[in-house]
Amino acid sequence: xxxxxxxxxxxxxxxTKKGRKLNYQFVAEGVRLLEEALxxxxxxxxxxxxxxxxxxxxxxxxxxxxxKKIECxxxxxxxxxxxxxxxxxxxxxxxxxxxxxxxYEPKSKKYRKIIWCENIxxxxxxxxxxxxxxxFDFNMVITTGSCADIYSPKVVRASVGSIFKTDxxxxxxxxxxxxxxxxxxxxxxxxxxxxxxxxxxxxxxKSSKLILAIGSESEGLSNDILAxxxxxxxxxxxxxxxxLNAAVxxxxxxxxxxxx
Amino acid sequence: xxxxxxxxxxxxxxxTKKGRKLNYQFVAEGVRLLEEALxxxxxxxxxxxxxxxxxxxxxxxxxxxxxKKIECxxxxxxxxxxxxxxxxxxxxxxxxxxxxxxxYEPKSKKYRKIIWCENIxxxxxxxxxxxxxxxFDFNMVITTGSCADIYSPKVVRASVGSIFKTDxxxxxxxxxxxxxxxxxxxxxxxxxxxxxxxxxxxxxxKSSKLILAIGSESEGLSNDILAxxxxxxxxxxxxxxxxLNAAVxxxxxxxxxxxx
Numbered sequence: 001x002x003x004x005x006x007x008x009x010x011x012x013x014x015x016t017k018k019g020r021k022l023n024y025q026f027v028a029e030g031v032r033l034l035e036e037a038l039x040x041x042x043x044x045x046x047x048x049x050x051x052x053x054x055x056x057x058x059x060x061x062x063x064x065x066x067x068k069k070i071e072c073x074x075x076x077x078x079x080x081x082x083x084x085x086x087x088x089x090x091x092x093x094x095x096x097x098x099x100x101x102x103x104y105e106p107k108s109k110k111y112r113k114i115i116w117c118e119n120i121x122x123x124x125x126x127x128x129x130x131x132x133x134x135x136f137d138f139n140m141v142i143t144t145g146s147c148a149d150i151y152s153p154k155v156v157r158a159s160v161g162s163i164f165k166t167d168x169x170x171x172x173x174x175x176x177x178x179x180x181x182x183x184x185x186x187x188x189x190x191x192x193x194x195x196x197x198x199x200x201x202x203x204x205x206k207s208s209k210l211i212l213a214i215g216s217e218s219e220g221l222s223n224d225i226l227a228x229x230x231x232x233x234x235x236x237x238x239x240x241x242x243x244l245n246a247a248v249x250x251x252x253x254x255x256x257x258x259x260x
Numbered sequence: 261x262x263x264x265x266x267x268x269x270x271x272x273x274x275x276t277k278k279g280r281k282l283n284y285q286f287v288a289e290g291v292r293l294l295e296e297a298l299x300x301x302x303x304x305x306x307x308x309x310x311x312x313x314x315x316x317x318x319x320x321x322x323x324x325x326x327x328k329k330i331e332c333x334x335x336x337x338x339x340x341x342x343x344x345x346x347x348x349x350x351x352x353x354x355x356x357x358x359x360x361x362x363x364y365e366p367k368s369k370k371y372r373k374i375i376w377c378e379n380i381x382x383x384x385x386x387x388x389x390x391x392x393x394x395x396f397d398f399n400m401v402i403t404t405g406s407c408a409d410i411y412s413p414k415v416v417r418a419s420v421g422s423i424f425k426t427d428x429x430x431x432x433x434x435x436x437x438x439x440x441x442x443x444x445x446x447x448x449x450x451x452x453x454x455x456x457x458x459x460x461x462x463x464x465x466k467s468s469k470l471i472l473a474i475g476s477e478s479e480g481l482s483n484d485i486l487a488x489x490x491x492x493x494x495x496x497x498x499x500x501x502x503x504l505n506a507a508v509x510x511x512x513x514x515x516x517x518x519x520x
């Protein structure tokens with residue numbers, strides 16, 4: 001089967017936040033990223049690919065999706081380039097449903113460590129935090145305030161596929177604070193003035209459930225989060241640097257809590 | 261005094277690697293970034309500013325540079341926008357000399373902790389590593405291979421001013437390995453398979469001088485660096501993630517060595 005102009009226009013619309021919110025779908029592209037989707041069994045609804053411009057590895061990936069009964073539509077390089085969000089398209093683009101669960105409070109007991117991002121507006125930083133979260137076993141990411149859109153092309157790319165394996169909850173500070181209290185999470189707020197990691201680690205144990213909250217580099221966390229937190233945590237560093245990059249700070253803290 | 265077309269053309273040329281290599285100068289823009297330059301006493305040769313589009317804080321910054329006898333040239337928004345490397349120029353651009361020392365082997369004894377970046381081609385990652393290096397007291401950054409250009413606008417921006425306080429050495433693997441051996445640095449290579457941080461920390465002491473080497477996310481470090489290293493270090497994380505973001509990995513490791 002071939003692709004219609006209407007389909008092309010539709011997929012392009014998913015490169016915008018408006019299009020994603022309207023259709024509950026998003027796009028991801030590139031061989032490495034989509035290998036992760038296949039690996040994590042996060043299945044697209046449709047694949048567009050250009051067999052000519054794909055490497056052998058890329059064509060194998062298409063075979064992998066076909067074996068899972070995913071609709072794979074061959075298209076010209078020109079069409080693929082017109083849809084792509086990058087300057088150097090890699091010959092394959094996939095359309096995915098946005099998981100419905102990302103709009104609801106996580107009820108499952110499987111979440112023991114959660115990272116909460118408030119106002120992380122840089123998509124590269126948000127994607128990098130998602131990648132580190134999966135690496136350090138934080139299997140839920142909460143976003144509140146003016147965070148970048150989780151399913152935007154830049155966030156998806158910076159997550160290097162971790163997006164396919166992580167659960168999300170887009171909510172408000174109030175809802176997240178209530179959840180933390182109701183479900184007895186220890187809420188740890190990252191600040192420029194607080195206790196160091198060892199102090200807080202000494203107060204936690206293997207059964208502690210924790211939420212680590214990270215704010216924007218310029219403003220830090222909002223007062224309502226700080227006021228509701230059980231601990232305030234600070235990464236010790238030289239005073240000649242005002243703050244660390246938000247993704248770096250989040251990752252250092254998550255790595256500190258990896259072994260509890 | 262006013263600005264000539266020739267000066268405008270010259271400053272624009274510094275936005276390119278070729279222009280910087282030819283003229284040994286670079287540009288940095290924005291109030292926050294240039295406040296750091298003033299704060300660290302890293303003085304520009306020239307400032308261009310648009311008084312109208314600057315905040316009070318920005319105009320105070322211009323006063324600060326004027327007090328240091330720096331040439332500050334008022335220009336129109338139109339000229340500033342035409343020179344700027346960003347879509348949202350902040351009303352101030354400065355021209356700096358590239359420190360000559362960045363081409364020579366660091367002889368000073370003041371370097372006890374050095375971060376060595378090989379093939380860190382993403383400018384955001386390199387800038388973030390420079391920022392973390394300053395935060396964790398690594399006061400020399402070595403770059404080899406196909407690293408992003410330290411003085412490119414994106415690296416300067418991502419460093420959030422740390423570029424003004426850090427010493428650099430752009431060199432080759434061979435030269436850097438020789439320096440490490442001759443000056444008795446402990447060379448620690450970051451890999452996907454090695455000892456964890458605690459093991460290596462236990463083998464170091466307050467008088468240890470160390471170089472931490474970080475490679476690209478896709479390829480890791482070159483064999484010559486691995487073969488010359490005293491230790492291979494690995495950040496423990498879940499196997500579901502192949503590797504961490506390079507700036508995150510470098511920062512976690514530097515933070516581990518902050519207190520020795």
